[in-house]
Amino acid sequence: MTEPLGARIRRLRTGRGWTQRELAEPGYDRGFLAKVETGSRPPSEEMLAYLAERFGLTVDELRYGRPPGVAGELRAALDEGYRDLAQGRVADAETRFASVAKQAAGYHLDDVECYARFCLAEVKWQLFDVSGAQKALEHAEELAGAAPPWLRAMIVHRWSGCRYLSGDAGTAIARVEEALRMLPADPDAELCLLSALIHPLMETGGLRRAQEAAVAGRGLARAATRPDFVARFHRQAAQVWQTIGRADRADEDLIEASRLFASVGFDRDAARCRWARGYLLRHLGRLDEARAELTAARDQLAAIGSEEGVAGATLELAEVRLRQGAPGEAASLVAGVRDLLSRDVESLGEATGLRGQIAQAQGDLTAATRLLREAFEIQTRASLHGAALSTALRLGDVLREQGRLAEAIEAYQHGLDSASTDT
Structure with a gap:
């Protein structure tokens, strides 16, 4: 049960061995303090500030019963829990996150509670529960107004990832780009959002825009302070360098990303x-x-x-x-x-296409045709234009191998039509 404010003031006073007069004067009289302690009169904001100063507390520490330094302790607990999660101790992390969320709510620490809710969403993400992660992220976003820029950016990053994996790449990209326009100057937050853009853009045919994000991110990475954000950027940017023929830079980025992630556990x-x-x-x-x-x-x-x-x-x-x-x-x-x-739709499309290739290698061209058609439909519906083009080319080759030339030409044309679409 939450301790009433008046009872808290009385407990703090008696714990210090003070009389009501010693606490109240010279700013207020003893009788008024007595009414505050019994709950018959609420203290004004001015009186609350006066009493907090006498106790050596902040106003909110007195108002909500926060122990001094508790916000930092709770944030540190979340950081430790996040490392537990990253190392596979999912149950321990989830228990810690839920406990911190409850404590933060009791102390009215909206920024810490937002971080705890985000961490609980990360548990869902780790368990590959895409819809559960999205709901948890939306729950965290209710308190995002109190959160620092890096956390607001990470919520958007993960939410857009959920939408992308659900087959809604357009919404995923639009949400990140909107967040970038609204973002205050903060290199960590901007780097986080640019990292979130790269993979969806690459998969939906937006190579030019993905390259612009990768180039912009290289400059931000030098100013960013969070090694996990820098590492995440390097991992995503490697896709761009590989696609444009810079395999050496891609390999360098992946090695650096791995080093940075390992350095923070x-x-x-x-x-x-x-x-x-x-x-x-x-x-x-x-x-x-x-x-x-x-x-x-x-x-x-x-x-x-x-x-x-x-x-x-x-x-x-x-x-x-x-x-x-x-x-x-x-x-x-x-x-x-x-x-x-x-x-998730991307993996489903890729796996279906690979099963088609396996069937082709095993000589079952009928199954290969069916599976490649299915993969192309999945990828097209999800606006995964690059993957759809590759699948269409394979499908056309399988049809041509069977002598079905008109259908092969049609498959090639569908692939070209997909490739010409740019988000």
Whole structure:
């Protein structure tokens, strides 16, 4: 039960061994203080400030019963819980976040409560509960007016990620761009939002805009103060450099991102950098190295309970094994994470297309055609234009292999139509 303000004043006074007269005078008389302590008269703001000064407290510490320094202690508890989450101790982190959220609400610390709600959303994100994460982020956003810019930016970053994974890339991009326009000058927050833009833009055909975000981010990274934000930017920017043929810069960014994440104890994110590096190595044709990197990433992500990461790294590993001439193993890998892959539209489209490629490699062109058509439809509905183009080209090749030339031409044309669409 919340302690009444008058009772708190009386407890603090008696704890110091003061009489009512000693506390009240010279600013107020003893009788008025007595009424305040019994709750029959509320103190004015001026009296509250006077009493707080006498006790050596802030007004809000006196008003809400906050112990001195409690806000910093609660923020530190959330930071520690976030490291627990990043290292796979999900249940411990969630318990800590919920406890801090309750305490912060009791002390009327809206900024700390907002951070705690965001951390609870991160638990949902870690567990690959996209809809649950979005709802929790919207709950956090109710208090975002009291939050620092970096936290407001991170809420938008994750919310847009939820919308993107739900197949609504246009809304995801628009929300981040709106936040960038409204943002006060803050390098950490701006870097966070630019990082959130890059992947959706890349996947929806906005390479030019993604490159602009990557270039702008390089300058901001030098001014930013949060190593996790800088690391997240490097990981995202690597996609741009790889696509425009700067594999050396992409590799440098991924190595730096992994180093920074490891330096702050974010094991999950460091493992995701290994996953991204495995993807890069696959595209460079260094398949043995890619296989080793992706296997390590998958195992690390599994050890810390990151289902989304396990699904993505496994899918990429299956692609490598297919290219290494092991379609049966590739099919087994995809089947092992099929339920996880169905949770977000990008992974579902990629997995369906890969199953089509596996069927093609195994000589089942009918199944390959069906699966590639299905993948193209998923990717087109989600505005994943780059992925849809690749799928359409594969579909056209499979149709041409069957002698179905008119359908092949139609598939190629659909792919070109998709590629010409830019967000």
